Amino acid sequence: MKLGVARKILKAHRVDGSLTPGEALTIRTDQTLTQDATGTMACLELEAIAPKKLATELSVSYVDHNTLQMGFENADDHEYLRTVAAKYGITYSRAGNGICHQVHLERFAAPGKTLLGADSHTPTAGGMGMLAIGAGGLDVAVAMARGTFTLEAPKVLCVKLTGELPPWVTAKDVVLEMLRRLSTKGNVGTVVEYAGPGVTGLSVPERATITNMGAELGVTTSIFPSDEITRKFLAAQAREDVWTALAADEGADYDRTMDLDLSTLEPLIATPHSPGNVRTVAELAGTPVDQVCIGSCTNSSYAELMTVAAMLKGKLVHAGVSLVVAPGSRQVLRMISASGGLSALIDAGARIAECACGFCIGLGHAPRTDATSLRTSNRNFLGRSGTQSANVYLVSPQVAAAAALTGEITDPRSLGKPPIVETPERFAVDDRMIIAPPDDRSKVEVRRGPNIGEAPRSGPLKDRLTGVVAIKVEDKITTDHIIPAGVRMKYRSNVPKYAGFVFETVDPSFAARAADNRDKGVDNVIVAGASYGQGSSREHAAICPMHLGVKLVVAKSIERIHRTNLINFGIVAATFADEADYDRLDGGDEVEVIDLRGCVETGRAIVLRNLTRSVDVRLNCELNETERRVLLAGGMLNTLGSGR
Numbered sequence: 001m002k003l004g005v006a007r008k009i010l011k012a013h014r015v016d017g018s019l020t021p022g023e024a025l026t027i028r029t030d031q032t033l034t035q036d037a038t039g040t041m042a043c044l045e046l047e048a049i050a051p052k053k054l055a056t057e058l059s060v061s062y063v064d065h066n067t068l069q070m071g072f073e074n075a076d077d078h079e080y081l082r083t084v085a086a087k088y089g090i091t092y093s094r095a096g097n098g099i100c101h102q103v104h105l106e107r108f109a110a111p112g113k114t115l116l117g118a119d120s121h122t123p124t125a126g127g128m129g130m131l132a133i134g135a136g137g138l139d140v141a142v143a144m145a146r147g148t149f150t151l152e153a154p155k156v157l158c159v160k161l162t163g164e165l166p167p168w169v170t171a172k173d174v175v176l177e178m179l180r181r182l183s184t185k186g187n188v189g190t191v192v193e194y195a196g197p198g199v200t201g202l203s204v205p206e207r208a209t210i211t212n213m214g215a216e217l218g219v220t221t222s223i224f225p226s227d228e229i230t231r232k233f234l235a236a237q238a239r240e241d242v243w244t245a246l247a248a249d250e251g252a253d254y255d256r257t258m259d260l261d262l263s264t265l266e267p268l269i270a271t272p273h274s275p276g277n278v279r280t281v282a283e284l285a286g287t288p289v290d291q292v293c294i295g296s297c298t299n300s301s302y303a304e305l306m307t308v309a310a311m312l313k314g315k316l317v318h319a320g321v322s323l324v325v326a327p328g329s330r331q332v333l334r335m336i337s338a339s340g341g342l343s344a345l346i347d348a349g350a351r352i353a354e355c356a357c358g359f360c361i362g363l364g365h366a367p368r369t370d371a372t373s374l375r376t377s378n379r380n381f382l383g384r385s386g387t388q389s390a391n392v393y394l395v396s397p398q399v400a401a402a403a404a405l406t407g408e409i410t411d412p413r414s415l416g417k418p419p420i421v422e423t424p425e426r427f428a429v430d431d432r433m434i435i436a437p438p439d440d441r442s443k444v445e446v447r448r449g450p451n452i453g454e455a456p457r458s459g460p461l462k463d464r465l466t467g468v469v470a471i472k473v474e475d476k477i478t479t480d481h482i483i484p485a486g487v488r489m490k491y492r493s494n495v496p497k498y499a500g501f502v503f504e505t506v507d508p509s510f511a512a513r514a515a516d517n518r519d520k521g522v523d524n525v526i527v528a529g530a531s532y533g534q535g536s537s538r539e540h541a542a543i544c545p546m547h548l549g550v551k552l553v554v555a556k557s558i559e560r561i562h563r564t565n566l567i568n569f570g571i572v573a574a575t576f577a578d579e580a581d582y583d584r585l586d587g588g589d590e591v592e593v594i595d596l597r598g599c600v601e602t603g604r605a606i607v608l609r610n611l612t613r614s615v616d617v618r619l620n621c622e623l624n625e626t627e628r629r630v631l632l633a634g635g636m637l638n639t640l641g642s643g644r
Contacts, residue, residue, distance in 0.1 A: 032059040033117035035061075037538065043085075055148075088437075101208075107431065117134055118537060134561055170206070281395070281412075294308055367392075465552060
């Protein structure tokens with residue numbers, strides 16, 4: 001079989017299982033990545049496993065999400081992360097050093113390697129020719145301890161790029177076009193591999209924009225080949241020694257192919273409230289804009305911010321627009337400062353934010369009531385900006401800058417020739433904010449603030465489920481709907497507190513109702529539509545419902561990372577055998593499953609009896625042997641010994 005890039009890496013890292021799509025596959029994990037919103041729990045889980053040493057080549061802990069230290073909780077968690085990293089041999093990137101994906105691309109990503117990250121946008125490193133997969137924190141903790149990760153072997157979609165991007169059209173428009181074609185659902189279990197002559201016209205940061213926002217497709221990951229463009233980027237980062245050429249075999253076998261002529265694209269925009277609601281900028285030109293936010297792990301590279309600076313130089317941001325610019329890393333900030341770009345941004349009236357996730361996750365710079373906000377980030381879910389009534393649009397930095405100047409959505413092609421920004425031959429490398437673990441870790445004391453609890457566990461799977469549909473939700477419920485981001489994330493290491501906000505934006509009474517059911521011995525069931533759990537890899541969207549006594553989630557479909565997180569914490573993740581049965585269950589219905597444990601053990605179909613309506617609903621719960629063992633035990637931590 002002739003192999004593409006993704007399957008070459010999978011084959012080289014296979015420990016057990018098959019490359020046949022849909023079958024269980026265990027691969028060796030070279031690197032891991034965590035950030036403070038997910039990494040605090042991942043490190044608590046790592047401590048529960050208690051390995052004698054890490055099994056990965058490199059594990060990096062970043063602080064980039066909860067950097068607004070309003071109260072003691074975030075600062076305490078950062079100190080916990082710093083000390084636990086020193087204790088276990090994890091490299092630590094301090095607050096202010098930048099967003100994990102931008103910094104990892106600059107300083108650690110390597111072609112041909114595997115990366116498992118406790119963040120859904122870990123595939124950013126796929127722009128480097130790295131097989132980079134997002135997962136829940138517990139999966140990453142296990143990878144750090146044991147060096148492996150088990151997944152469903154993916155199908156591979158090859159996207160053959162031809163042509164060149166026209167003026168004012170960007171990598172952001174490429175991935176928005178992919179979202180327009182494939183949508184945000186129905187792509188689970190797929191890797192998108194980019195190939196063809198059009199690849200050579202894209203820089204590594206541009207490729208990383210495409211693989212980053214490929215997460216919104218719901219795919220396992222996205223990847224580019226490693227070529228001369230990759231080598232030059234690594235050389236500019238003084239890391240050419242990690243470069244290796246990596247390309248698909250001629251005539252490589254793929255499950256599906258798609259052609260994309262870059263020369264046919266135009267500036268695109270994702271409209272509220274989904275990255276998949278894609279239209280052309282020209283269609284919406286003239287729409288008044290209140291806020292523009294430029295940055296995030298999708299679009300905050302040196303070239304992008306210098307392009308924005310060139311567009312704004314000598315001009316002033318429109319009086320009705322608040323412009324926020326957040327460089328992706330300290331390296332980018334230092335370089336735009338040295339190049340005069342930072343002064344141009346400040347002179348134009350931009351507000352310079354910290355090198356962190358910030359506005360992307362609703363931590364600061366929330367727009368006004370009913371605002372129209374243009375952002376270069378990757379998600380525009382309802383309320384994610386911090387303002388429930390805001391309308392958030394996703395655009396390229398060039399479209400964002402044009403709107404900042406004009407006060408309305410503007411097709412940048414109307415502005416004349418675009419500025420040309422040259423990528424420097426050498427980047428300003430300064431790794432002093434990256435802390436290597438000490439050689440002697442025996443005397444390191446892990447510091448725990450009062451907000452830090454323990455890694456939560458569930459009991460073994462019950463023989464019989466007797467409960468109630470605690471909530472029924474519709475299609476495309478994201479992990480942000482299930483457990484909010486923003487300021488609520490400061491409770492991420494305090495599960496009992498954080499659980500009080502489950503489904504806060506959907507049904508504020510849910511947490512109290514579910515807790516009351518749990519305390520009365522009534523099992524909670526969640527019923528959902530299609531693409532349940534899309535978005536962030538935040539495993540608290542499984543942990544907190546577990547804490548509230550949720551034993552079963554049944555949906556039309558469940559996204560990959562969230563499904564794994566549910567299983568990892570002992571919650572049965574099932575789908576309707578017949579999607580029409582979604583209409584046979586309502587919130588408040590009393591339900592039961594007579595032999596739940598036996599069904600999971602033997603692989604028999606689960607029959608959910610709706611006692612309120614006196615009807616049966618058949619459910620599918622397909623599990624591989626590892627998942628079955630984990631679910632029966634009540635979660636991954638219950639299956640693991642310590643000191644391995």
